[in-house]
Amino acid sequence: MGYAVPSQRGTGIHQRLRSRAFVIEDDESHMIAFVSADIGMGSDLLKMRVIDGLNERIGEGIFSYDNVAISGTHTHSGPAGFLQYTIYQITSWGFVPETFDAFVEGIVESIVMAYKNMKPGKIFLAEGELEDSNINRSPTSYLLNPEEERARYDADTDKNMLLLKMVGEDGTDIGVLNWFAVHGTSMNNTNTLVSGDNKGYASYLLEKDHNKGKQPGMGPFVSAFASTNLGDVSPNTAGPKCIDTGLPCDGEHSSCNGRCENCIAFGPGTNGDMFESTEIIGRNQYEHAVELMEAANQEVTGPVDYRLSYLDMPKLEVALPDGSTTTLCRAALGYSFAAGTTDGPGMLNFTQGTTTGNPFWDKVRDVLSTPTEEEIACQAPKPILFNTGDMDRPYAWEPSTLPIQVLRVGSLFIAVPPSEFTTMAGRRLRNTLSDLVASSGMLKDGDTPHITIAGLSNSYSHYVTTYEEYQAQRYEAASTLYGPHTLTGYQQEFSRLVSDMAAGRKSASAPPPEDLSDVQITLGAPKVPFDRTPLKTSFGDVVDGGDVKNTYQRGEIASAVFHAANPRNNQRAQGTYLSVDLQATDGSWETVAVDGDWSTKFQWRAGPEDPLNIGISGLSQATLSWDIPSDAALGTYRLCYFGNNKKVSGEIGEFSGCSSEFAVTE
Secondary structure: OOOOOOOOOOOEEOOOOOEEEEEEEOOOOOEEEEEEEOOOOOOHHHHHHHHHHHHHHOOOOOOOOOOEEEEEOOEOOOOOOOOOOHHHOOOOOEOOHHHHHHHHHHHHHHHHHHHHOOOOEEEEEEEEEOOOOOEEOOHHHHOOOOHHHHOOOOOOOOOEEEEEEEEEOOOOEEEEEEEOOOOEOOOOOOOOEEOOHHHHHHHHHHHHHHOOOOOOOOOOOEEEEEOOOOOOEEOOOOEEEEOOOOOOOEOOOOEEOOEOOOEEEEOOOHHHOHHHHHHHHHHHHHHHHHHHHHHOOEEOOOOEEEEEEEEEHHHOEEEOOOOOEEEOOOOOEEHHHHHEEOOEEOOOOOOOOOOOOOHHHHHHHHHHOOOOHHHHHHHOOOOEEEOHHHOOOOOOOOOOEEEEEEEEEOOEEEEEOOOEEOHHHHHHHHHHHHHHHHHHOOOOOOOOOEEEEOOOEOOOOEEEOOHHHHHHOOHHHHOEOOOOOHHHHHHHHHHHHHHHHHHOOOOOOOOOOOOOHHHOOEOOOOOOOOOOOOOOOOOOOEOOOOOOOOEEEOOOEEEEEEEOOOHHHOOOOOOOOEEEEEEOOOOOEEEEEEOOOOOEEEEEEEOOOOOOOOOOOOOEEEEEEEEOOOOOOOEEEEEEEEEEEEOOOOOEEEEEEEOOOEEEEO
């Protein structure tokens, strides 16, 4: 989910996706829950079901829409099909219940676990700049912001990481939550393995440090590397180039010879290797977080509070800086939306920076929905490619009602929008709220307000640029749904919530978005009919010629191929499809790695009779691989596969199988 490439269908797991929840309660029993989940973005339908699940598990009224925030890390290597609006379901062929249900269950479980494991403690805050881990992917748009505004900053991306360290009364570290601006696009659009991308890897490393001897996702210490104003921020720090010539791309349009497909940005890995790039950017964040943890000595004290309001975006009246007022636009996507970005370019003949329409594509657009003259004028200079605000077949293409939320923990105020703010858009929102908090009387004398943005939360509505950036109509501007004054509208409405918080009053709200679950369409992979293996073989058997070698050295990759069943039969939540086992001196086996570890890969492929690779034939194979770490213990190992097969009767069975033993030597 994220690149919108139809051919990017999942084939396995590199790292498991995690939901990381933090529940904070003050002395007055005011409570919030903040979730950073390894998913592409928030979803209003997802949050509805999460609140339902919490009411069932914990009881009514403890958690609500108001005091729960669900933020996506924005990995582009997670499953799609969990948002209820058409535009986000095109490449997943509709709504995907398996994805949606797994996300709901995982997020609910993480909040329940956090709630049940609450204990007295303290929160400490630290922040500091991290270099060599992000670049601006639309630098020409950034330069359109006023010179005097840009002069206040050292870079065209935010380098600051803001970190909260949570410590129990006994001094034990409970968890870490931080925000740093970088896209989850280190893994590019050719990847087909589930991955938490650079932020997922950073969390994995820090949790591994603190949860010694535990499998990934199992220990008591939780670390979340959450998303913030990452809209124009890329992890591909080697920058874009034309892959056909090796020359720089056209900077204004991010194209090569007038086309966007060959202008691609690469990460810092060797020759742009996406796995290595993910590891580098993730490790940079992890190491910086470790430094900030050690430096975190500013205790966060004070009340916990929260406000949430729904906004009917096309009807929102906005006061502009010149004293006039305007109304935001009905949702629409511009031509440059189809051009994609240098992290994942689009196709056909679209390029970024397009400010005029094309008669052919306008005709195509009009088949779906013809914008009115008023709508065209409202979105200008955006040439409308998809008039999504008026498109409702088979159901709404975009949300018109969006949630905004503010969470307070002492002097920390978290603005929670459903969008991707660009660097300067995020700075403006933070500055607006910082000035307001400082003058509100909410803080004690001498306290400094800390403002962060938890992006892509509770719903999703693409991007938010500044008014100046909007004029260039690069990808982020073309994806700013509600027109050029969207940011000003957000500044106004977030200020309203903070003012309500200062005054101790409830916040006015539009009605919540409609629940469209009853009309969702699913056209994707059909249900698994049944699984089977070739004659004279069983599930979990090693395929002839697919066994491990007798001996491997550290740094080599051990792999084995098994007769498999469709992994959709059982997602094995908090479990694993594979294990790497080390034999102890007494002959027993100890698991040293599972499918949530960075060193392993689980890859599934349907049989040759199934060219779409979706499991219709019932035959399939699973390849397990282990990239043997440099510090792996020498000894005897095996690779084991765990699966569930669907029988002709519909009953789900369980099986396992292991490779031959092999030695790891120096």
